[in-house]
Amino acid sequence: MAKTTKKKALGRGLSALLNDPDNDIKSAGDKNADKVVGNIVELSLEAIEVNPFQPRTSFSEEALKELASSIRELGVIQPITVRKLDFNKYQLVSGERRYRASKMLGLETIPSYIRIANDQESLEMALVENIQRQDLDPIEVALSYQRLIDEIDLTQEELSDRVGKNRSTIANYLRLLKLDPIIQTGMRDGFLSMGHGRALINISSTSVQLEIYEQILKDKLSVRETEALVKRTQEGSKTSKSREKPKVDEKKQKALKQISSYFGAKVEMKINKKGNGKLIVPFSSDEDFQRIKKLIQGDS
Incomplete structure (x- = not known):
């Protein structure tokens, strides 16, 4: 005393x-x-x-x-x-x-x-000292890192030395700033943890990010559950992309109409990503098949 x-x-x-x-x-x-x-x-x-x-x-x-x-x-x-x-x-x-x-x-x-x-030293002192605090939310930390990089002109390596954090840790915080602002606000208000944010970063679509964010809040998903949901979403996206049919250009579409008209049937065209494909000519009966056969052979 x-x-x-x-x-x-x-x-x-x-x-x-x-x-x-x-x-x-x-x-x-x-x-x-x-x-x-x-x-x-x-x-x-x-x-x-x-x-x-x-x-x-x-x-x-x-x-x-x-x-x-x-x-x-x-x-x-x-x-x-x-x-x-x-x-x-x-x-x-x-x-x-x-x-x-x-x-x-x-x-x-x-x-x-x-x-x-001076002003620059004051900024650096304020940012570095605040980064060391335990009660800053992840977005505040990320913004402080970004300001040190932008305003003090530091590289991530130099920043790592200044604040005593691994470069990978700094990179993970900075990636949070790529999240939709609504999700960033959710993290600042304590609705999401940094773990949730890191999982959501892996979703490139902002609209899908927000859909998952709403589901996290609604179902109170843990970080592990969120990671699993993100993984399923990504796998579903890949599957749907692989099922997408390659677009047929206008010339082929015009030719397809002419071919359908010639055979008197709706001819289907299938093309793969490499540009290879096939034409499918439907027939409704034996007689129809014979008719199409003659057209192919050029018989009158």
Whole structure:
């Protein structure tokens, strides 16, 4: 307990230093920067703005109330991380839930780690730190990976090193972004797990994806049951494709009408994928057969 009190007292002392305009710290090389950067400082909540680079876009009101209740009892156990923008002006890098819950309680200050970083570094810190959290949904993680690749210009290999995840794991998350937006929303709302999403990715048709998604919700299918359903759907699709008749071009269709007219019967044409085929001339009786035979032989 004594250590906690000492740390808070130290934070207040550093806070006073930061509020001195004659000692404004703008870079890591400024006087007293070493006393502030990387240390825990009690900062005014009013001096902190939210992070526009925050990868998390939704916050559960119920979860925030639970966190606020915990903070009321125990205080902010883990400091937030901010970056210094200007004199007495800071921006969140990570810890927005703690920040929101503290404001909900009406607290005036919050323990903070101060960093000095530019926009790109702040984005990277926010994304990487948030990816490490356990409570992000799969789509939030996937979007964070995609932003690191797009905005920080990282390859999947470089991203793997930055976040400490296997490249295959990153690739699996990124593939989730190919799912229909409705299914992505279902994953964000907790109706589907990442396992369900990975199974659905194997369906190329968006409409079929959505049909299976509705069936998952209706029948409360497990991941294993979903995988089996996707497999049956794919096998059924292959079978139906193999049964599809090759299209007959206009010239052959015209010729087929002429041949049918010549024989006085509806002649059928069958063509395989290679272009080979056969003509089937139907007959209704012995006499009809003899008639067609004469036509073939050219007998009058």
